[in-house]
Amino acid sequence: MEVASSLSRSISGHFKDAMAGGGRALLHAARLALDIALPTLCVSCREPVDGEGVCAACWARLSFIAPPYCPRLGIPFVYDPGPDMLSMEAIASPPAYQRARAAVRYDDVARTLVHGLKYQDRTDLAPAMGRWMARAGRELLDGADMLIPVPLHWGRAWRRRYNQSGALARVIARRSGVAVKGDVLQRVRATEQQIGLSRAQRATNVQGAFKVPPDRQCELQGRRVVLIDDVLTSGATADACARALLRAKAAQVDLLVFARVVDSR
Numbered sequence: 001m002e003v004a005s006s007l008s009r010s011i012s013g014h015f016k017d018a019m020a021g022g023g024r025a026l027l028h029a030a031r032l033a034l035d036i037a038l039p040t041l042c043v044s045c046r047e048p049v050d051g052e053g054v055c056a057a058c059w060a061r062l063s064f065i066a067p068p069y070c071p072r073l074g075i076p077f078v079y080d081p082g083p084d085m086l087s088m089e090a091i092a093s094p095p096a097y098q099r100a101r102a103a104v105r106y107d108d109v110a111r112t113l114v115h116g117l118k119y120q121d122r123t124d125l126a127p128a129m130g131r132w133m134a135r136a137g138r139e140l141l142d143g144a145d146m147l148i149p150v151p152l153h154w155g156r157a158w159r160r161r162y163n164q165s166g167a168l169a170r171v172i173a174r175r176s177g178v179a180v181k182g183d184v185l186q187r188v189r190a191t192e193q194q195i196g197l198s199r200a201q202r203a204t205n206v207q208g209a210f211k212v213p214p215d216r217q218c219e220l221q222g223r224r225v226v227l228i229d230d231v232l233t234s235g236a237t238a239d240a241c242a243r244a245l246l247r248a249k250a251a252q253v254d255l256l257v258f259a260r261v262v263d264s265r
């Protein structure tokens with residue numbers, strides 16, 4: 001009786017394994033057929049592309065930021081002015097965050113990528129964008145204690161269903177080993193879209209919009225934080241976030257973004 005029972009269990013196990021293997025094979029075949037029928041298109045030019053979401057031609061049009069650049073704000077210099085030379089922006093209006101780095105300039109292709117991730121549910125773009133950010137922000141990530149994505153207000157997060165900065169932060173965390181703390185910083189007040197506002201209006205719009213809950217402040221004391229966002233324009237949002245984190249006794253706040261606006265002059 002025991003032999004029969006053991007044989008029955010063995011046959012049943014092999015049957016289940018075969019069914020599972022067959023199921024995985026069918027799923028793989030279905031995905032392959034779907035990829036052939038509906039190939040991934042380049043988010044910029046809509047040509048078929050393999051995996052990354054950006055074709056080779058559009059990738060070549062991305063303007064990656066590399067040295068020489070301002071050591072404080074990461075603004076690229078036209079020529080190398082020498083070590084530790086700050087940009088005029090960093091001298092005239094230093095931000096609350098210590099250093100900023102960006103992977104690319106905010107040009108046409110970068111704008112399309114950002115809008116695809118933010119507004120068109122193109123979460124498949126996050127791995128490539130986050131990988132480029134991790135490379136651009138190596139010096140910020142080295143020795144950092146945590147990554148904090150710029151938070152959305154709960155109403156906007158509910159409508160959008162995900163935070164694009166959080167999606168980028170998770171990719172960077174896997175590349176760098178620095179943990180994401182997505183709920184330490186909160187947006188406590190809904191704000192208008194920053195698009196179309198002047199620099200002064202942007203600063204007023206986000207004033208008092210971010211806060212670290214009292215019961216989470218102990219996690220920040222003496223810690224080095226890297227703030228994660230998709231785009232740096234005037235810097236008002238990042239500055240407001242950094243001030244909230246520093247009020248909670250963070251030792252230092254740096255900023256890492258995918259793209260930043262660079263004055264063409």
